[in-house]
Amino acid sequence: MTYTFQFGVLAQYQDQILHGIWLTIRISVLSIILGCAAGILLASVRSIWGGAVRLLVDAYVEIIRNTPFLVQLFIVYFGLPGLGMRVGADTAALIGMTINLAAYSTEIIRAGIEAVHKSQIEAGEALGFTRFQIYRHVIIVPAIAKVYPALCSQFVLMMLASSICSAISTQELAASAAFIESQTYRSFEIYIAVTLIYLALALALRAALALVGMWLFGRRVARRTMAALPEVQA
Amino acid sequence: MTLKTFGLDQFGFLVFSLQWTILLTVIALVGGGLLGFAVALARTAHLKPVRIAAATYIQVIQGIPVLMILFLSYYGLSLAGFELPPLCAAGASMTIYASGYLAEIWRGCIQAVPKQQWEASESLAMTRLQQYRYVILPQAMRISLPPTVGFAVQVVKNTSITSIIGFVELARAGQLINNATFQPFRVFLAVAVLYFVVCYPLSQLSRLLERRLHAGSSR
Numbered sequence: 180m181t182y183t184f185q186f187g188v189l190a191q192y193q194d195q196i197l198h199g200i201w202l203t204i205r206i207s208v209l210s211i212i213l214g215c216a217a218g219i220l221l222a223s224v225r226s227i228w229g230g231a232v233r234l235l236v237d238a239y240v241e242i243i244r245n246t247p248f249l250v251q252l253f254i255v256y257f258g259l260p261g262l263g264m265r266v267g268a269d270t271a272a273l274i275g276m277t278i279n280l281a282a283y284s285t286e287i288i289r290a291g292i293e294a295v296h297k298s299q300i301e302a303g304e305a306l307g308f309t310r311f312q313i314y315r316h317v318i319i320v321p322a323i324a325k326v327y328p329a330l331c332s333q334f335v336l337m338m339l340a341s342s343i344c345s346a347i348s349t350q351e352l353a354a355s356a357a358f359i360e361s362q363t364y365r366s367f368e369i370y371i372a373v374t375l376i377y378l379a380l381a382l383a384l385r386a387a388l389a390l391v392g393m394w395l396f397g398r399r400v401a402r403r404t405m406a407a408l409p410e411v412q413a
Numbered sequence: 414m415t416l417k418t419f420g421l422d423q424f425g426f427l428v429f430s431l432q433w434t435i436l437l438t439v440i441a442l443v444g445g446g447l448l449g450f451a452v453a454l455a456r457t458a459h460l461k462p463v464r465i466a467a468a469t470y471i472q473v474i475q476g477i478p479v480l481m482i483l484f485l486s487y488y489g490l491s492l493a494g495f496e497l498p499p500l501c502a503a504g505a506s507m508t509i510y511a512s513g514y515l516a517e518i519w520r521g522c523i524q525a526v527p528k529q530q531w532e533a534s535e536s537l538a539m540t541r542l543q544q545y546r547y548v549i550l551p552q553a554m555r556i557s558l559p560p561t562v563g564f565a566v567q568v569v570k571n572t573s574i575t576s577i578i579g580f581v582e583l584a585r586a587g588q589l590i591n592n593a594t595f596q597p598f599r600v601f602l603a604v605a606v607l608y609f610v611v612c613y614p615l616s617q618l619s620r621l622l623e624r625r626l627h628a629g630s631s632r
Binding site for chain 1: 591
């Protein structure tokens with residue numbers, strides 16, 4: 180093999196890379212906030228109302244979890260304009276990521292809610308809590324604390340999966356890499372560098388989520404969050 | 414030129430291309446299974462450096478996008494002088510991706526076997542190989558079945574990413590048909606339905622196995 184690596188060319192394209200990193204961070208953080216909020220809402224609604232609402236939520240979760248993210252993006256980006264909704268590549272990426280993450284969050288939080296023991300709820304009733312107080316203090320907050328590490332692993336996976344949005348021309352980090360590759364033909368160097376950037380982003384995101392976990396739920400949850408590897412959802 | 418519409422022929426093409434998705438999934442699970450099994454054993458080895466090397470491998474694979482693994486194997490293989498069809502790059506990258514996750518799943522299963530089983534088999538003067546072969550792995554395998562089937566769903570879905578380097582599997586076939594028919598909503602909905610038809614039974618199977626495993630252990 181007579182290939183000489185030239186990482187020097189990357190320096191010229193610093194701006195492109197930084198721009199890509201910034202967009203990756205923005206769509207990831209936004210979709211995490213929106214997806215997690217939707218997940219809490221859907222898991223709550225599902226456990227409170229039951230019946231047809233539960234069926235609908237479960238169908239949504241199963242459909243999203245059993246189809247590829249790439250195809251979901253295609254439907255949002257190429258399919259929606261046909262129905263009269265024109266969306267840009269960045270917006271489509273954000274919509275796709277939020278829809279995807281909402282389904283996974285719902286599933287994870289549902290498991291947390293179902294793990295809350297019935298005696299806890301009865302204890303809340305015995306203390307004279309209102310139904311809303313029970314829901315908030317006894318069910319949803321402990322449930323989220325319990326599944327927080329699994330939730331964070333899913334957030335990290337979503338950030339990594341945001342690279343797939345380059346396929347619908349969202350100009351995030353993977354798209355920046357593709358652009359620089361087309362300019363310089365230094366494909367291997369560029370993809371090694373960008374892979375390392377993704378690795379650093381994944382570690383940084385996990386650390387940031389652990390800090391949030393410490394602030395919300397205390398030290399023990401934060402430690403579990405740092406240690407957790409992406410769990411594979413069946 | 415008149416545009417084709419999305420009809421039975423086009424749907425047939427999608428179903429036909431599903432075989433490449435399935436082939437790629439099988440390659441990833443067999444190749445990734447072998448590599449992942451070795452890494453899982455290394456992860457639970459006696460020697461600390463071996464354990465650390467395996468843990469680093471898992472952390473790195475799980476910390477980078479599948480798309481990057483794909484690009485690195487695609488350009489890496491051609492850099493090393495191999496003129497290979499996209500199937501090889503796709504298969505290689507899916508194998509590496511699957512190995513990182515399967516290793517972690519199986520490590521958990523090996524460590525879930527109670528410590529007494531190790532001690533009991535050691536007291537029977539079994540070698541480490543015999544311990545694995547006759548005591549630990551048969552039990553670990555039982556535990557590993559539900560999460561492994563669950564992971565297979567992830568693999569089926571993630572093979573769609575190989576369409577980005579031009580490997581014609583189901584997602585790429587959908588793009589090709591969309592380019593000819595300009596009916597993206599219908600085409601990609603059909604693609605999604607086909608993925609669902611493959612993935613949903615696997616998800617349910619994983620759930621069923623999980624329930625059966627817990628029912629067995631609580632008795």
